[in-house]
Structure formats: C-alpha cells, structure tokens
Amino acid sequence: MGETWRSARVGLMVLAGAFAVFAVYRYVQEDAAGGESVEYYALFADAQGLIRKSQVVVAGIPVGTIEEISLDNGRARVTMRIDEDVPIFDDAAVSLRSVSLLGEKMLEIYPGTTGGTPLPEGAEITVGGEAVGAGDVMETVNEV
Numbered sequence: 191m192g193e194t195w196r197s198a199r200v201g202l203m204v205l206a207g208a209f210a211v212f213a214v215y216r217y218v219q220e221d222a223a224g225g226e227s228v229e230y231y232a233l234f235a236d237a238q239g240l241i242r243k244s245q246v247v248v249a250g251i252p253v254g255t256i257e258e259i260s261l262d263n264g265r266a267r268v269t270m271r272i273d274e275d276v277p278i279f280d281d282a283a284v285s286l287r288s289v290s291l292l293g294e295k296m297l298e299i300y301p302g303t304t305g306g307t308p309l310p311e312g313a314e315i316t317v318g319g320e321a322v323g324a325g326d327v328m329e330t331v332n333e334v
Contacts, residue, residue, distance in 0.1 A: 227254060227271040228272050228273075228274050229257070229270070229272075230269075230312070230313060230314070231268060231314055232267075232268050232314060234266045234317055237286075238293070238295075242256055244294070244295065246296065246297045246298075248276060248298070248299050248300075253272055253276045254271050256269070256297065272299070277304070278302060279302030282299060283315065283316050284298070284299045284315045
C-alpha cells in the first residue's frame, strides 16, 4: 500500500510540474502588454540576427515583437506588431541594434515627432540606419 501511495504522489507531482511548465509557456507567449497591437513593416538590406518574436523597443522599453521575416524584391521585409498605445508617426524610423555578442538583434524604433501625422496600420516604417555586421568589421580590419 505504501508503494502505491508513493507512486501516486510521484505521478501527481509530474502532472503538476507539466501543468506549471505549460502555464509559464502560455504566459511568456502573450504580448508584453497583453493588449491590442498594430502591424507595421520595414525593409532592410540585411536582417541577419533577427528572428520571429525578437523584441521591438522604444527608448529601451519593449513595445512589440517581430511577427514575420520574408523576402520582398531582394530585401528583407520585417513585419512587427507594436502595442496600440504606442503612437507611431509618419516620420518614425527603425534601426537594428545588437543584443548580444553572439549576433542576436532587436529593432529599435524612434516613434517620430509627437503631434505629427499618425502612421496608419500596415504602413512602412523607414529604416533609419542599418547595423554594421561582423563581416564589415573584419573587412575594415583587413584593409588596415
């Protein structure tokens, strides 16, 4: 009887652990704000280091995620979802920023001039500057 009770407790603990892992996974998958979001896109010459679900930040604060990366006429089209309470104006700009030395990147948005014309959903955000890649650094070092 004691052996059966011990096995039942172990089984219950395994089920509780699996439920906890699933609950944490679902919580992490939700948007940062948990609310509605607006879709925009940007066209980059090189999207190396970006992956789906990478962060999109404004002034270092997470405001969205990258939803899709695809090829559009030889350029990388990066579709992102931004929290709807973050105003994005027509003079907004986006740039790639390094997150780590391993090459992981995120997008940083300058939302534009406050009071300007709001950018409509689905519109393109202008690329403000593209990050220098490791290959570019090595090429410059080789020239010296």
